[in-house]
Each structure stands twice: as C-alpha cells, then as structure tokens.
Amino acid sequence: MLSMPLTKRQREVLSFIVNYVREHDFAPSIREIADGLGVSSPATIHEHLETLRQAGCIAGSGSRACMPTEQTLGMGRSFALPLLGTIAAGRPIEAVEEKETIAVPADFVVDGLNSYVLRVQGDSMIEEGIFDGDYVVVERNPSPRDGQVIVALLNNDHATLKKFYRERTRIRLEPANATMKPIFVRDCIVQGVVRAVMRRY
Numbered sequence: 001m002l003s004m005p006l007t008k009r010q011r012e013v014l015s016f017i018v019n020y021v022r023e024h025d026f027a028p029s030i031r032e033i034a035d036g037l038g039v040s041s042p043a044t045i046h047e048h049l050e051t052l053r054q055a056g057c058i059a060g061s062g063s064r065a066c067m068p069t070e071q072t073l074g075m076g077r078s079f080a081l082p083l084l085g086t087i088a089a090g091r092p093i094e095a096v097e098e099k100e101t102i103a104v105p106a107d108f109v110v111d112g113l114n115s116y117v118l119r120v121q122g123d124s125m126i127e128e129g130i131f132d133g134d135y136v137v138v139e140r141n142p143s144p145r146d147g148q149v150i151v152a153l154l155n156n157d158h159a160t161l162k163k164f165y166r167e168r169t170r171i172r173l174e175p176a177n178a179t180m181k182p183i184f185v186r187d188c189i190v191q192g193v194v195r196a197v198m199r200r201y
Helices: 008-024 030-037 042-054
Strands: 078-088 100-105 115-121 135-139 149-154 158-166 171-174 183-185 189-198
Touching: 008 030, 008 042, 030 042, 078 135, 078 158, 100 115, 100 189, 115 189, 149 183, 158 189
Parallel strands: 078 115
Antiparallel strands: 078 100, 115 135, 135 189, 149 158, 149 189, 158 171, 171 183
C-alpha cells in the first residue's frame, strides 16, 4: 500500500514509467520521462521521482533509478486491483466496499494506482456486453464524456452502472437494455469510468 497519496502529475509520471518498462524491459532515464510528458525541466521530474520513491512506487539507483516496484508493476502481465464490492446494473443498490483483490490483465489497466474492480449485479447493461456476474474494471474519473459507462453514486449511498449523458438541466443515466427506463438526476457523484469487462466461466 502506498504511504502517501499521489498528485495527478505524479500518477502520470508513474504511468509513463510502467508503460515504458513493459515495452522496453528497462527503466527510462529522467530525460526520457521529461520528453515523453512534454516537461522542459528534468529537475521537476527528479522531484516527482523522489516522491514516488518515498511512496514505495519505484526503486533502484543510478541514471535509470526508477524501476517500478513489484506491487506497482503488478505480477507478470496482471495487476492485483482492489475488488470494492458489487455494482447494480439495474436498480441502484447500496454501495459496499470489500477487502479483496482480483488479478486483472495488464492490457485492461491504464492507471493501476487509480483503478479498481466491481462485481456486476443485474441486467440493465446487457446491450453493452455487461452481464450479471461480470467484473468491470473502473478508472476513477469525475468528468466522463457523454456515452461512457460510469459508476454513479446516488444520494451518497446507492451505486449504479449506467451510460452517462448530460442534458440541459439534468443528467440522464441510460441503461443498455431496451426494456428499462433511464434514471434522471440533477446531479450525481461519478466514481469512475468503466475501462474493461471481465467474465469468469
């Protein structure tokens, strides 16, 4: 577990490092990180690397001293992401957090430090290929685009999985099931955007 929260820029630096290591099998240099992120000052990258090192995200020494730790990189070609409970694909149900992890293929994860998994309950998203019992990989993102499948928290205690649309005076949470009606709300807390679906046979 990380010893401190990371800023958006620090997560971007870490994601660049992880993707670089997966592609090249060795760590990038500070200059390569700066160039890859469009940062003019290597000193700024160095400061971010020190923070990531203190947080336990990277390790190593020398000019390429930014190898992701095993926890950060994930085991083999997968990430161990937290399984944070069940999400309703139907009527909203109570949001429950569980203390489990689940192995997720690395190709399904863009930002491993900012992602989690939910188990789907219900059939309101079947036309998007999301079925009862599936697992969805969710990336925290409070500002989704119209048409994205999101995790919405309603009334601060009920979570639901729906397609997100902004209308002039309200938000439409649209099921992907022709037999079901959308939910209209003035506002909702968007807890994340669905990035992948997993199914266990």
